[in-house]
Amino acid sequence: IVGVGRDITERKQMEDALRDNETKFRRMIEALPMAIGVAGAEGNIEYLNPRFIELFGYRPEELPHVNDWFQRAYPDPVYRQDMLDLWLAGVESAKQKGSDFVLNEAHITCRDGAVRIANLISALIGDKSLAIFNDITDRKRAEAELLAYRDRLEDLVEQRTAELVAAKEQAESANRAKSVFLANMSHELRTPLNAILGFTELMRRGSGLLRRDREHLDIVNRSGAHLLGLINDILDMAKIEAGRIQWEKVPLDLDVIVGEIMEMMSQRAREKGLALALERSSRVPRHIRGDETRLRQVLVNLLGNAIKFTERGTVTLRLGAGGGPDQPRLLLEVEDTGPGIAAPDRVRVFEPFVQGEQMSSQRGTGLGLAICRQFVELMGGRIGVSSELGQGSRFWIDLPVDILNGGELAGSEESPGEVLGLLPDQPEWRILIVEDQPEDALLLGRLLESVGFQVRTAANGVEAIEQYQAWHPHFVWMDRRIPVLDGVEATRRIRVLEGGGAVKIAALTASVFAEQRGEMLEAGMDDVLHKPFRSEEIFGCLERLLGVRFQRRETGPGAPAAPTAPALDRAALAALPEALRRDLADALLMLDTARIDALIRQVEALDAILGQVLRSQADDFDYAGMDEALRGMRKVAVRGLEQAERADGLRPPRLD
CATH class of the missing domain: 3.40.50.2300 (Response regulator)
Structure with missing residues (x-):
């Protein structure tokens, strides 16, 4: 018996190691979160890991061959052929280059009919094909949602942009309409005002005007000029709304401004039976630098309100000075004896469209005090009110001012003359x-x-x-x-x-x-x-x-004085019938204007020049001058009679 013994220990150890490695490799593959499949050289599917079965739902017995996978995973014939062509091209490339290949975003139909998206990585291992499926369905869904959200956001932005463009166009159209309206109103308001101011100025240039008529024309002209200033402010409303309004600091004569305002407002006060008073401190500078238009508007508004809401008593404008040499201040007060303002209304009186209960019975927009506050604050000042019901009101203004020096006053322009x-x-x-x-x-x-x-x-x-x-x-x-x-x-x-x-x-x-x-x-x-x-x-x-x-016409100290009204000729008066003089004196005493007018017509028939002088004085309501002249005639007549009586010894001398 011949026995040959071969030591296979190493082989067995290698086989055991291989089996052990295979077991470890299989466990590792089965534990991977990606779906994995292995096919043999003939296309038979030899292995599907649990993740593959879980992800796509196909059991191994349902996919014995690669063709079965293509049939089930890609039911659409056109798409299946495209994927098959890509697969075969990838296998051929891998054989030639010895590298793996990738099929991106394969749309795979699962056993339950759902479609999942996966990136397919394939590699050749000997005569076998390894396929690894990386499921990106959730990522692609999130991307699709993000894209949809982005598209919706873009649509929303586009919609909002269109709305903003439409709103901008509407606003621009409104601004254009406002500009057209303001331009039209400027033309329609200023054109008739031009005629009013121009013709009053032409009439003032005439030499035949009576003093009273000239005063009336002056008032009309100044009032028209003030109205023009208000119109200019209204037409500048666009600048006010845009916050671009600026105030002017120009040399001005405070006494002239206040005097013109008081003269303009005095007629309104007289019509209501009110006294209009001016109290001016000696410390108040006359020539300052400021915004004349807005200062006028504020004072006219405050005085106008005081006169409007006061039924009896006095309206007083006070001018005072405060501050130091480095920061002088102008103190203005408008005080009335009107109904006063309740405490709740005093808090809101400077708000737009607000009127107190005591003011509600009067007509008005409620904008005047709001505009006053805006202008005063624009000029760097403060405005306020103190009032008690039944005790009247006091509106006060505290304004910083620049006092003009002598050089600035000397440089101011004087009127060149008419x-x-x-x-x-x-x-x-x-x-x-x-x-x-x-x-x-x-x-x-x-x-x-x-x-x-x-x-x-x-x-x-x-x-x-x-x-x-x-x-x-x-x-x-x-x-x-x-x-x-x-x-x-x-x-x-x-x-x-x-x-x-x-x-x-x-x-x-x-x-x-x-x-x-x-x-x-x-x-x-x-x-x-x-x-x-x-x-x-x-x-x-x-x-x-x-x-x-x-x-x-010359101006200044050397200029000729303005013509005065002609005086009554005593001799012409004495030539009138005594009965006519007596009737005229009685009519003047009774202030019977109709009778005075009729008697002057009788005088005109007798003496045209004397009648014209009397007519001029009557038109100027100078009844006192006419009466004084007639009383002088009576006094002369009495003295003549007394002298005659003394000459006859009928009356003793009289001590006048």
């Missing part, structure tokens, strides 16, 4: 007025003709061009808003005509918008004046642009 006419040795100045409002054209034309200018008018831009070509004026007053062809375009066309570059053209417009001023200057206008205009503005512009020389 224009009386053109100086001799000048051209016969021709001026064309382009204005569609007949009242404004008439006003400006009469003003210019009264001092010696030759004037023609045109009602629209086309007529302006025709008049320029036919008449060749030296100067053109051009309204901006005229029919057919507006003033801006008419100016452009005149500038390109023969001689059009030399003619002076100035705008005379009711517009107060800065952008329109720039447009008019850019069109070739030499200057821009606004309605309502003052005669001095018109003449000053002609002096500046055209070189016109005027004869002016």
